[in-house]
Amino acid sequence: MNQRLLHTPEGVRDVYGKEYERKLETENRLHSLIASYGYDDVQTPTFEYFDVFSKEIGTTPSKELYKFFDKEGNTLVLRPDFTPSIARCAAKYFMEETRPIRFSYKGNTFTNTSNLQGKLKEVTQMGVELIGDPSVEADGEMIALVVESLKAAGVKEFQVSIGQVEYFKGLCQEAGLDEETEMDLRACISGKNFFAAQELLQERNVADPYREVLLKVADLFNSMNSLEDAKKLVHNDRSLAAIERLEKLDAVLKLYGVEEHVSYDLGMLSKYNYYTGVIFKAYTYGVGNAVITGGRYNTLLSRFGKDAPAIGFAIVIDDVLEALSRQKSEIPTKTVQAIYYDPTVCGDFEKALREATGLRSQGNNVALLAKGSEEGKDVSK
Amino acid sequence: MMDGKFNDERYLTFALGKGRLANKTLEVLEQIGITCEEMKDKNSRKLIFVNEELKMKFFLAKGPDVPTYVELGSADVGVVGYDTVLEENRNVYEVLDLGFGKCRMCVCGPASARELLLHHERIRVASKYPNIAKDYFYNKKHQTVDIIKLNGSVELGPLVQLSDVIVDIVETGSTLKENGLEVLEEVCPLSARMIVNPVSMQMEKARIRDLVLRIREYLSKQA
Numbered sequence: 381m382n383q384r385l386l387h388t389p390e391g392v393r394d395v396y397g398k399e400y401e402r403k404l405e406t407e408n409r410l411h412s413l414i415a416s417y418g419y420d421d422v423q424t425p426t427f428e429y430f431d432v433f434s435k436e437i438g439t440t441p442s443k444e445l446y447k448f449f450d451k452e453g454n455t456l457v458l459r460p461d462f463t464p465s466i467a468r469c470a471a472k473y474f475m476e477e478t479r480p481i482r483f484s485y486k487g488n489t490f491t492n493t494s495n496l497q498g499k500l501k502e503v504t505q506m507g508v509e510l511i512g513d514p515s516v517e518a519d520g521e522m523i524a525l526v527v528e529s530l531k532a533a534g535v536k537e538f539q540v541s542i543g544q545v546e547y548f549k550g551l552c553q554e555a556g557l558d559e560e561t562e563m564d565l566r567a568c569i570s571g572k573n574f575f576a577a578q579e580l581l582q583e584r585n586v587a588d589p590y591r592e593v594l595l596k597v598a599d600l601f602n603s604m605n606s607l608e609d610a611k612k613l614v615h616n617d618r619s620l621a622a623i624e625r626l627e628k629l630d631a632v633l634k635l636y637g638v639e640e641h642v643s644y645d646l647g648m649l650s651k652y653n654y655y656t657g658v659i660f661k662a663y664t665y666g667v668g669n670a671v672i673t674g675g676r677y678n679t680l681l682s683r684f685g686k687d688a689p690a691i692g693f694a695i696v697i698d699d700v701l702e703a704l705s706r707q708k709s710e711i712p713t714k715t716v717q718a719i720y721y722d723p724t725v726c727g728d729f730e731k732a733l734r735e736a737t738g739l740r741s742q743g744n745n746v747a748l749l750a751k752g753s754e755e756g757k758d759v760s761k
Numbered sequence: 762m763m764d765g766k767f768n769d770e771r772y773l774t775f776a777l778g779k780g781r782l783a784n785k786t787l788e789v790l791e792q793i794g795i796t797c798e799e800m801k802d803k804n805s806r807k808l809i810f811v812n813e814e815l816k817m818k819f820f821l822a823k824g825p826d827v828p829t830y831v832e833l834g835s836a837d838v839g840v841v842g843y844d845t846v847l848e849e850n851r852n853v854y855e856v857l858d859l860g861f862g863k864c865r866m867c868v869c870g871p872a873s874a875r876e877l878l879l880h881h882e883r884i885r886v887a888s889k890y891p892n893i894a895k896d897y898f899y900n901k902k903h904q905t906v907d908i909i910k911l912n913g914s915v916e917l918g919p920l921v922q923l924s925d926v927i928v929d930i931v932e933t934g935s936t937l938k939e940n941g942l943e944v945l946e947e948v949c950p951l952s953a954r955m956i957v958n959p960v961s962m963q964m965e966k967a968r969i970r971d972l973v974l975r976i977r978e979y980l981s982k983q984a
Contacts, residue, residue, distance in 0.1 A: 669834075
């Protein structure tokens with residue numbers, strides 16, 4: 381046998397048996413939860429034109445995209461995430477729609493990350509996008525859904541952090557930072573790199589008191605514990621509006637009864653210029669990165685010609701499963717019953733088949749097995 | 762180790778870069794009341810050291826592996842040189858400059874090579890830190906260069922005509938001097954950094970915050 385044929389490339393893998401069953405069960409639970417909030421399923425292609433995921437729109441660097449060509453020489457890309465595809469799809473088919481659109485999706489995504497770092501290159505994501513609703517209630521629905529999703533999946537301890545990128549943008553405006561400095565500073569702060577931020581502000585001659593205030597945003601361990609504190613630091617309308625929005629959101633989350641899982645972090649920023657309002661991440665023990673990420677992106681759809689606000693999030697199913705298994709959280713799996721027949725006895729198969737059909741129609745999982753071959757073996761494996 | 766994480770109280774796990782850095786880190790930790798007696802036993806063959814009282818675990822790892830342990834969540838906190846943080850460029854939070862292990866990342870070579878750095882010439886650069894070297898030449902100096910990765914004794918590069926210059930850590934500069942080399946340009950200053958896994962930062966906020974604030978206070982008193 382050719383041993384080489386048996387291997388899968390680095391970063392992709394087979395999922396089978398109990399593990400796959402658990403994965404499907406988790407997906408089903410999440411899917412029915414999302415459906416219960418009135419989200420419609422959509423399926424978009426696995427690969428699209430490069431431009432859909434380009435730098436201006438997507439959040440995956442070009443070198444981490446799987447690219448190939450069609451027969452006409454167009455560059456195609458295996459989707460690294462769903463949001464651009466859903467935005468394109470909504471703009472294409474719902475251009476005239478003014479009522480909010482609720483989409484949910486599930487599928488595999490592909491990123492060509494470095495080798496030998498223990499990261500998967502193909503992961504399953506499930507997520508939602510709520511398009512055409514700019515309200516704080518929409519923000520609340522998203523975050524409530526994040527909390528309920530993790531509960532439905534059986535994750536025990538988790539934390540949802542909420543930021544508001546407008547707070548930082550307002551501050552930068554107030555301080556009169558140029559675009560480049562703002563971008564560089566955002567990269568420092570999103571990496572919680574206090575020293576680099578400090579150095580950068582010094583180097584670019586940012587005046588006090590702004591320097592100090594911007595550093596407070598960068599500093600994880602500052603005294604800015606509450607929205608109240610954050611409010612006192614700023615004097616511009618944009619940042620104040622951002623805080624006000626979070627205060628309103630907090631009230632909505634209390635109505636949903638999910639406030640105990642939520643904390644606010646105004647230093648949470650994305651490296652990308654993509655989010656325009658709230659931004660959130662959900663964390664749990666057992667995995668090294670956030671299991672859910674999302675936020676509001678009110679300008680993305682206009683790239684596809686539809687001027688509509690939108691908010692959404694994506695759950696990395698594989699990470700949720702890893703967290704569940706590390707947390708030793710049980711997911712019930714189905715059992716398979718075995719019915720044996722003796723192929724050497726005339727009519728025995730017919731009898732066994734009748735029995736199996738009866739059990740199957742009652743919702744049982746039944747495997748038919750010839751006697752002698754499989755006896756004593758657990759067929760559910 | 763993973764199993765231990767889900768006891769009633771979770772362990773906070775530290776990955777320390779082997780060698781001087783780890784010793785210095787343990788000294789600082791001891792000053793703020795965090796000790797690990799198990800680690801002081803030099804004959805011990807244990808790989809992981811535990812302080813049951815404080816619910817903390819410590820292990821030593823090779824420098825470049827520390828960001829990997831922290832990024833993937835096997836350690837919550839890591840201490841490693843800034844050179845490694847830059848070179849590995851992992852998704853970790855960099856929360857503290859510990860101030861010790863100070864040195865510089867420099868472009869070095871014979872004095873005659875100074876000329877080669879002025880005119881965007883294509884030159885050969887040997888380094889243990891290909892990513893840092895590449896970032897410096899491409900993004901800061903806008904000079905296209907060929908980078909040769911070496912694993913040690915980088916100073917040999919210009920001596921045996923393997924490369925025109927090297928990018929390496931300079932502490933005192935005495936190795937350079939003895940071999941007729943000198944610092945041509947400084948890339949950046951270096952020192953020990955404390956890095957934290959982003960998830961741990963959220964899930965163990967109170968403990969990590971307390972730890973960082975105490976070290977910060979101690980360091981500012983020293984200064």
